Amino acid sequence: MLKQFFILCSGADKDLLAGCSEGEQTKYVGIGATVFFTAVMAFIASSYALFTVFDNVYPALLFGLVWSLLIFNLDRFIVSTIRKRDRFGSEFLQATPRIILAVIIAIVISKPLEIKIFEKEINTVLLKEKNAMALNNKKEVATYFKSDLDKNKTEIDTLRSEIMQKEKEVNALYETYITEAEGTAGTKKLGKGPVFKEKIAKHNLASAQLDSIKKANLAKIITIEKNSQTLQTDLDKKVTASQPIIDSFDGLMARINALDKLPWLPSFFIMLLFLAIETSPIIAKLLSPKGEYDFKLEDLETALKATLEQDKYLRGLLVSTSATMHDKVYQDITQDKNLYDLQRKNAANLLELQSNNFVEKQKRTL
Structure with missing residues (x-):
């Protein structure tokens, strides 16, 4: 049950991963666990941050839950959208925006927890300022x-x-x-x-x-x-x-400013810790070689891509063939004498009606 939950957190296709080896499944269980516990840390950090703002536990917990779900969804999206390539450079280029986003999330998560960890020191600074x-x-x-x-x-x-x-x-x-x-x-x-x-x-x-x-x-x-x-x-x-x-x-804001007045090294190492936690799933996927799951996923994607390209080509042929056939059909119709006589008769009647109508208008103007 817990294994399936962490696989869900990793964003992997559980049906596709079920046919992979135990080691491959363990890798994605670890990635999913990292994503989950990052969301838990986000819940704790945001709840404390909002508690210092509203001084009420219920809005703080509610916002903390929403924020943790947002972080969970972002992390899951980041991890699940990274695809293994044949070259590390292309993989790193693909992961660069996601790494930048992970750095931003790590800073946002770590700051409230730093405030809580150094609460006594911050209270001393605030007392002097007050x-x-x-x-x-x-x-x-x-x-x-x-x-x-x-x-x-x-x-x-x-x-x-x-x-x-x-x-x-x-x-x-x-x-x-x-x-x-x-x-x-x-x-x-x-x-x-x-x-x-x-x-x-x-x-x-x-x-x-x-x-x-x-x-x-x-x-x-x-x-x-x-x-x-x-x-x-x-x-x-x-x-x-x-x-x-x-x-x-x-x-x-007062506590953040007070935190900035404390020695920066302890706070910096705490931020590095969260940065490592937040980027570890991405780094793990970048550094790990192509696994069984990656090959199967690539096979499905290439098969789907080939099918789509074939369908697109066949639709193009269908449109081209249909147009050729319609052109030939209408060309043959133009050679039909009965249709020509009928069209000629209708045109003559129309011209006669137009002529009579013109004469009537001329009479009314006299």
């Missing part, structure tokens, strides 16, 4: 809000500077009228004279202005700080909202 992306994202978002935050900070510093300057002015006026009362500065007269009253009035006025400035500026500062807090909240929200996008940077 961290770098998160830092860059924070910088970009902070740069986006920086102008507004800096503007608010500058306004707050300006308002506080106004308050501090007015406080310095009030403190200076306070110092002035105290020293005037003590007689240590100004008029240097002890007591609260007219100059003292003038200076304390200036202090009181400046103090009232300070209170007014404090009240107005502090209200503005509170409003600006609330605005800054809102901007900071929006900044944090934007960073938080974009973080899931960075965390989901784990798709197939």
Whole structure:
């Protein structure tokens, strides 16, 4: 049962191969087994690749099954269409397009399995890239809000500077009228004279202005700080909202790019392994000598070709002979006097009808 299945996978004619030796059958069983297991590897590779894309096992398995059947059909077609020739050069030339197709299939199959084999190393590379992306994202978002935050900070510093300057002015006026009362500065007269009253009035006025400035500026500062807090909240929200996008940077293309950043030699040898598996049936058929199955298949093909050429030649003779006979028959008919008289009579009647019809038309136009 298994032997018949692998013969089916090889694309060989099972009825023709049944009459061949056991060794010839074993050769095609090996070729069919290679084709089958290549399709199995294609199923595993494509299923894993699609699982990294959809993160759902059922679509991945469904697509993996379709892809493996496609690869199986292609491999079976490639192997079954290679015919043994009398010269190796013509055989190789015939197999060249199929070898190129096998190389492409091997690369497509091997890449997802390489990703799975080096999964831990790829996760490390992706983690570094995610961290770098998160830092860059924070910088970009902070740069986006920086102008507004800096503007608010500058306004707050300006308002506080106004308050501090007015406080310095009030403190200076306070110092002035105290020293005037003590007689240590100004008029240097002890007591609260007219100059003292003038200076304390200036202090009181400046103090009232300070209170007014404090009240107005502090209200503005509170409003600006609330605005800054809102901007900071929006900044944090934007960073938080974009973080899931960075965390989901784990798709197939990201893993392929991460794989390219790892040392190339291990990945290269894995690809060579699949390349050897994929091209082995073709190489085996190219290197193996003509076997019993090849001779029988060639005999059937040449017999069919000879039959078709003979049929084509006979059809040509039939057409040529039939044409010659029809030409002779019609030539003999032209010599028949009865047919000639009948044709002459009919022509005369037709001419008479045409003449009468012409006369009637002429009459109607008069």
